[in-house]
Amino acid sequence: MTAKTLYDKLWDDHLVKQRDDGSCLIYIDRQLLHEVTSPQAFDGLKLAQRKPWRLDANIATPDHNVPTDKAERALGISGISDETSRIQVQTLDDNCREFGVVEFDIFDERQGIVHVVGPEQGLTLPGMTVVCGDSHTATHGAFACLAHGIGTSEVEHVLATQCLVQKKSKNMLINVNGLLGDGVTAKDVVLAIIGKIGTAGGTGYAIEFGGQVFRDMSMEGRMTVCNMAIEAGARVGMVAVDNNTIEYFRGKPFAPKAEMWDAAVAYWQTLTSDADAVFDAVIDMDGSVIEPQVSWGTSPEMVLPVNAQLPALATAKDAVQRNSWERAYQYMGLNPETPITDIKLDRVFIGSCTNSRIEDLRAAAAVIKGRKVASTIKQAMVVAGSGLVKKQAEVEGLDKLFTDAGFEWREPGCSMCLAMNADKLLSGEHCASTSNRNFEGRQGNGGRTHLVSPAMAAAAAIAGHFVDVRGF
Amino acid sequence: MQAFTVVTGLAAPLDRANVDTDQIIPKQFLKSIKRIGFGVNLFDEWRYLDEGYNGQDCSKRPLNMDFVLNKPRYQGAQVLLARQNFGCGSSREHAPWALDEYGFRAIIASSFADIFFNNCFKNGVLPVILTEDEVDVLFKECEATEGYQLTVDLEQQQVIRPNSETFSFSVDSFRRHCLLNGLDDIGLTLQDADFIHAFEKQAKVARPWVFQALR
Ligand code: SF4
Numbered sequence: 001m002t003a004k005t006l007y008d009k010l011w012d013d014h015l016v017k018q019r020d021d022g023s024c025l026i027y028i029d030r031q032l033l034h035e036v037t038s039p040q041a042f043d044g045l046k047l048a049q050r051k052p053w054r055l056d057a058n059i060a061t062p063d064h065n066v067p068t069d070k071a072e073r074a075l076g077i078s079g080i081s082d083e084t085s086r087i088q089v090q091t092l093d094d095n096c097r098e099f100g101v102v103e104f105d106i107f108d109e110r111q112g113i114v115h116v117v118g119p120e121q122g123l124t125l126p127g128m129t130v131v132c133g134d135s136h137t138a139t140h141g142a143f144a145c146l147a148h149g150i151g152t153s154e155v156e157h158v159l160a161t162q163c164l165v166q167k168k169s170k171n172m173l174i175n176v177n178g179l180l181g182d183g184v185t186a187k188d189v190v191l192a193i194i195g196k197i198g199t200a201g202g203t204g205y206a207i208e209f210g211g212q213v214f215r216d217m218s219m220e221g222r223m224t225v226c227n228m229a230i231e232a233g234a235r236v237g238m239v240a241v242d243n244n245t246i247e248y249f250r251g252k253p254f255a256p257k258a259e260m261w262d263a264a265v266a267y268w269q270t271l272t273s274d275a276d277a278v279f280d281a282v283i284d285m286d287g288s289v290i291e292p293q294v295s296w297g298t299s300p301e302m303v304l305p306v307n308a309q310l311p312a313l314a315t316a317k318d319a320v321q322r323n324s325w326e327r328a329y330q331y332m333g334l335n336p337e338t339p340i341t342d343i344k345l346d347r348v349f350i351g352s353c354t355n356s357r358i359e360d361l362r363a364a365a366a367v368i369k370g371r372k373v374a375s376t377i378k379q380a381m382v383v384a385g386s387g388l389v390k391k392q393a394e395v396e397g398l399d400k401l402f403t404d405a406g407f408e409w410r411e412p413g414c415s416m417c418l419a420m421n422a423d424k425l426l427s428g429e430h431c432a433s434t435s436n437r438n439f440e441g442r443q444g445n446g447g448r449t450h451l452v453s454p455a456m457a458a459a460a461a462i463a464g465h466f467v468d469v470r471g472f
Numbered sequence: 473m474q475a476f477t478v479v480t481g482l483a484a485p486l487d488r489a490n491v492d493t494d495q496i497i498p499k500q501f502l503k504s505i506k507r508i509g510f511g512v513n514l515f516d517e518w519r520y521l522d523e524g525y526n527g528q529d530c531s532k533r534p535l536n537m538d539f540v541l542n543k544p545r546y547q548g549a550q551v552l553l554a555r556q557n558f559g560c561g562s563s564r565e566h567a568p569w570a571l572d573e574y575g576f577r578a579i580i581a582s583s584f585a586d587i588f589f590n591n592c593f594k595n596g597v598l599p600v601i602l603t604e605d606e607v608d609v610l611f612k613e614c615e616a617t618e619g620y621q622l623t624v625d626l627e628q629q630q631v632i633r634p635n636s637e638t639f640s641f642s643v644d645s646f647r648r649h650c651l652l653n654g655l656d657d658i659g660l661t662l663q664d665a666d667f668i669h670a671f672e673k674q675a676k677v678a679r680p681w682v683f684q685a686l687r
Binding site (some may be wrong): 016025027029030036050053054056087091123132149151153154157161163165200203229231235254264320323418421427439441 | 489490494498499502503505507517524527556560561562563583585586587590591594646649662665672673679
């Protein structure tokens with residue numbers, strides 16, 4: 001038998017049919033639905049008078065548009081002041097009711113960002129194929145899932161057929177070995193990877209993250225890394241199953257129980273790349289030299305260690321890159337060769353499917369404990385990834401640490417990660433954000449995003465500018 | 473889906489790398505529950521000088537005349553020239569919906585982000601991959617020549633320049649077949665329903681926990 005990568009195994013276990021033209025039908029175990037990319041898919045089903053193929057494969061929750069303000073939230077859907085947002089969230093409710101899809105609605109304490117909710121509930125399980133009309137579906141690869149984002153037509157396709165038409169990607173292994181330094185987190189690792197291979201470095205590949213750094217990493221950290229595989233151009237990012245993976249699911253509400261659990265574990269333990277499996281591309285990095293990272297431009301690949309200076313235009317590798325840097329400097333209102341620690345901030349956002357899990361909140365809380373947000377910061381907010389993360393943080397008293405320091409403690413949702421709801425930057429404002437995209441306008445028209453880890457965001461909130469969280 | 477066979481039309485050069493889907497159609501317009509109405513907000517933040525919001529009358533908004541698509545010579549363009557990694561970022565299918573509604577039938581670049589690339593095919597918009605050098609030639613010619621037209625022929629898998637010289641591209645045969653014939657691929661997949669049932673039958677034995685009821 002030929003040696004297989006993890007990706008090969010997941011692919012083979014879900015292959016329904018290989019067609020003569022090389023395209024493949026791949027079976028989808030789980031589809032996550034949210035309000036933004038599903039309405040047109042449900043509409044398409046209705047128009048064609050089709051029914052969902054397997055209802056229990058689907059689970060829905062509203063996240064992108066929901067208000068994070070406590071008073072608004074208490075009113076449920078009617079508390080959403082923007083009419084189009086309200087209609088969109090209402091439409092998800094209506095569609096789920098009409099078709100019979102299980103939904104964690106706005107009042108459900110399990111509601112949250114789909115990518116936080118799926119694993120938290122055990123709705124995402126190792127070895128599953130997981131899709132969602134959202135590019136950060138790669139997050140679920142942390143559990144050795146074959147998970148990726150799809151467009152709305154494909155959401156409809158999966159609802160109707162439980163399959164996707166796919167072509168197999170190539171295999172890439174990103175090995176990060178060594179020990180991470182204190183204060184260096186999963187977010188820094190993935191930003192450093194994107195800084196190295198670029199935002200198109202993984203295009204056409206399924207990435208497996210291997211090496212000591214990922215073995216040592218918590219499941220939350222692995223989710224952070226896989227979440228941003230898409231920012232490296234890869235639809236899929238994965239980490240092989242180990243004991244941490246299995247323990248994570250023990251006792252989760254929708255995880256298998258009793259004998260079914262044992263059978264599942266036996267299968268899950270096979271979900272690693274064979275020792276002699278061959279990858280189409282291998283990248284090796286030394287984890288011990290990775291420093292806390294800060295993005296300075298308008299693409300996640302424009303990222304540097306916190307103690308660096310912004311690059312001189314003359315160091316661009318070609319005309320296209322120079323052009324992008326020039327535009328980025330203009331948009332960001334920054335100049336070449338400025339030290340990153342000189343960048344002053346207006347707002348701080350801790351949240352998003354990249355960094356809104358309990359471990360992220362703990363890391364940020366540890367930094368701010370007993371300190372105060374700088375007076376120059378207009379707003380610092382913490383938005384938990386789900387109702388249950390929020391509850392857990394409150395049990396641990398983290399909310400108190402945040403509010404004492406001057407942070408706002410918000411209701412769960414996507415919030416200022418993409419500013420579809422009321423949480424957004426004003427033009428020209430700089431934000432330290434634990435989210436995943438620093439694109440122009442992403443957090444509000446004219447807003448300037450800097451991607452960092454939760455600990456770095458917390459330190460920046462206290463200092464009013466970026467600082468090295470190590471020794472802060 | 474609309475079929476795509478051959479398109480001959482005016483080309484417009486968008487000389488930026490890594491154009492992301494947030495740029496193609498900003499998030500505030502994603503609140504619509506329809507598939508139409510996105511064309512007027514294509515590249516909204518580059519195209520207009522004011523901040524766009526949902527449901528606005530875009531005909532009265534101040535245009536950014538420095539933005540290439542606003543130049544009179546590129547009005548009515550059907551072929552978009554772009555740089556590497558076009559369509560990166562969010563999976564929003566609203567991006568090809570907006571491009572299509574604006575009037576673009578084909579996009580030529582040296583590379584595309586995977587999800588966007590896939591989404592184009594579902595909407596009758598053809599993403600064409602040429603080499604960086606070839607794309608460069610098209611950019612130069614397009615910028616130098618007013619009224620520069622290109623023909624994109626999916627059947628022959630060729631981009632034909634005004635001087636009749638051609639650049640070839642390849643498209644995988646399944647996607648090409650669907651696009652040439654404007655086929656709904658849900659219908660096609662359902663023709664394989666027997667295979668899906670057979671797969672489920674064995675998967676329920678091998679991995680029963682995947683098929684547990686959710687309530
Ligand atoms: S938190 Fe941000 S990146 Fe994640 S699903 Fe929500 S909008 Fe997308």
